[in-house]
Amino acid sequence: MKSADIPAQDAREREVLDRIDRARRARARVREERVTLAHGSGGKATHTLIEAIFLEAFRNPLLEELDDAAQLRLGDAGVALTTDSFVVSPLFFPGGNIGDLAVNGTVNDLAVSGAVPRYLSAGFILEEGFPIADLNRIVASMAAAAREAGVEIVTGDTKVVQRGKADGCYINTAGVGVPRRPPGALSLASARAGDAVLVSGPIGEHGITIMLARGGLDLEADLVSDTASVAGLVAGLLEAVPGVRAMRDATRGGVATVLNELAMAAEVSVVLDEGAVPVRPEVRGACELLGIDPLYVACEGRIVVVVDGDQAQDALAALRAHPLGEQAAVIGRVAADPPGLVLLSTAFGGTRIVDMLVGDPLPRIC
C-alpha cells in the first residue's frame, strides 16, 4: 500500500468523484413508491430510507448520530440503548440460529458503541402453527448466548399472527449498557488521516453460510456462521489501546458499508489493501461463484476498528490476544483525499472505488 494519499488522476476522474459527491449531498429522497428488499439491505437504499423518512420525522440530536447505539443520559447516568429486529431465513443454520443471532447482534451493537452490554428485552412475533419445539430450541440458544455475553434478558413480549403473515419467527431485541467512554468519544466522525483500519477476523462467513443453508445452490462448503458476542474482544481492545477512534460490527452491507459510513462521517477517504483483507478460501470461492464481493457480505461476530495509526500494532496485538480475534488484520488506512470515498488497492496494483452496497444480493441474512 502506498503511503501517500491517492488523488484523482485526471479531469474525467475528478468529474466522476464530483458527481458522486453531489449525489451524496443531495437531500435524501425515496424515489420508489413501494418498499423493496434493498431497503432492508443495510446499504444505500436503507440509508436513503432512514434519512428521508425516519430522520426527517423523528429528528433529534441523538438519532442523528446514527450510531449503532444511542448514548443517553437518564437521571445522573449514561446509558447506551440499541435495537435490532431479526428475520433471518432459514431460522436454523450451521453455527447458530435466529436466537443467538438476536442476542449477539444487540450485544455487539452495544459493545462497539463502547458500552458494557447489560440487559436485553426480547420481542417475539410468531406465526400461528410454529412448532413449540423450534421455539424451545431458539429460546435455549438465546439463554446460552446471553450467559456467554454476560447479559440478562429481563423483559419481553410475544405476538402471534395468522398463518402466512410471518415466516415462523421474528425476534426483536433491544439492549441497554453502561458506556465506558463519554458520549462522542468513540465515533466514526473522529477518524483522521493516518489512522489505521483493522478487522477482527475473516469476513463474510455468516452471509455465505446463510446463503448456502438456503440450498438451491449446487455448492457445499465447510462453513459455519461467525455469530458471536464481541463484548469480551472489545473490552480487551479498549483496555489496551487508548487510541481507538471507533468500532463497528460489519453486519448487513458488510465491511464495505461500514467503511463508506466512516468515509462520509469523517469526510476522509479509506484506502483498503485488498490482499490484507482476511477471507477464508471457502468464502472466496462461494463469492466468486455467486458474483459477489466478500467486502459486502455480512459478518455477525467481526468488528472493524479505526485506531490512531501509531497504535495499529497494539490494537492488532490486543485483538489477536482474544480467541475471536486470532486472525485480526490491518486492512487499510485513512487518508485525507478524496473525502467520502473508499478505495481499494487491488492485487494488480490498480485502485477502484468501493461504493456502498446497492440492491440486496443476500436478503434476510439477519
Add this chain to the structure above:
Amino acid sequence: MKSADIPAQDAREREVLDRIDRARRARARVREERVTLAHGSGGKATHTLIEAIFLEAFRNPLLEELDDAAQLRLGDAGVALTTDSFVVSPLFFPGGNIGDLAVNGTVNDLAVSGAVPRYLSAGFILEEGFPIADLNRIVASMAAAAREAGVEIVTGDTKVVQRGKADGCYINTAGVGVPRRPPGALSLASARAGDAVLVSGPIGEHGITIMLARGGLDLEADLVSDTASVAGLVAGLLEAVPGVRAMRDATRGGVATVLNELAMAAEVSVVLDEGAVPVRPEVRGACELLGIDPLYVACEGRIVVVVDGDQAQDALAALRAHPLGEQAAVIGRVAADPPGLVLLSTAFGGTRIVDMLVGDPLPRIC
C-alpha cells in the same frame, strides 16, 4: 357492593375453587405442539407460554417480576426497560394507526411501572411492496405521539421481508425511563384486602374499534380507539396519591386479565361491581352482538389502579382532573378470600368468577 368478603358458599363451590387453585399452581406446561393465536392473546395461553418457555430458559429475578417494565440498576442509576411488538390489523383504524399505538403502548408500560418515559427505540419489519406513503403516515403518527408523550425516538432498525412473509408493517418499540419510586414500591403483589380498584375511563373501545375496522361485521358504531399516552395521567395520580399500590394498562386480555394477575400476585380476591364498570353503549352493544365480555376487550389508553381504600376518592379525583380520566370510576375492591380469584357482583345480585382470557376472540388488536 357488599363490604364483607364473599366466601365460597357450599361444598361444591369450594371444590371448584380448589380445582382452579390446583390447576393454577401446577407447573406451567405448553401442551400444544404448535403456536396458536391464543398464545398471543395476552390471556391464559400467553401466560403459560411465558412461564413454561421464556421464564424457564431466561430465569432471573428481574424477569420473574413479570412487570410491564423491568426495573434495572445501570451504574448508579435506576432505569426502567420495556418492549412491545405491534402487529395490529388493520394498520390504520379510527383514532390511530400502528405508529401511535406502538409509541403509546411502550410509553404506557413505562408510565404504569412508575417511571417517567424518556427514550424509545423503533424496529420496523416491512413487507416488500408496502407503500412508502403508508410508511410515511405511520412514521408521522409515531413522531406526533412521541412529542405528545414527551419522549424521543433515538435509535432504530429496519428489516424487509419478501411479499407474503409479513402483513405490511410490524413495529417493535422498546423504551427506557427514570423510575419515580424505588424498585418494588409499585407492584401488583402489594395489593391487600381493603384496597380499592379503579379504572381511568370507559373500557374496550380500542378492541371493538379494531374489530369493526376489519369489516365483515354488519355493524357500525361511532367509536374510535382510545390509544393515548397515559404518562401525564399517571404523573398527576402519583403526585396526588401516596397510597397507589400498582397500576397496569389494560391492553390484551383487558381489565379481567389485569385483575386476575393482581389476584394471583397478591393472593387476594378482587370483587368487581359490574354496574360500576364504565362501558360506552356502543361498546356494550357490539360486545353483546359478538358474544364477548367488555372486561376482556383491550384498551390502549386506560389504566387499572389499585390504591389504599382510604385514598380511593383522592385517586378518583386525581384521575378525573386529567382529560383522559374524566370518566374514571371505582370499580371494585380487594378482599382476602378466596385468594387468586376475581369475582363479579352482577346487577342481578349474583356473583360469578371472572377468569383469565381463554382463547383469543380478538387476535392482533395491538
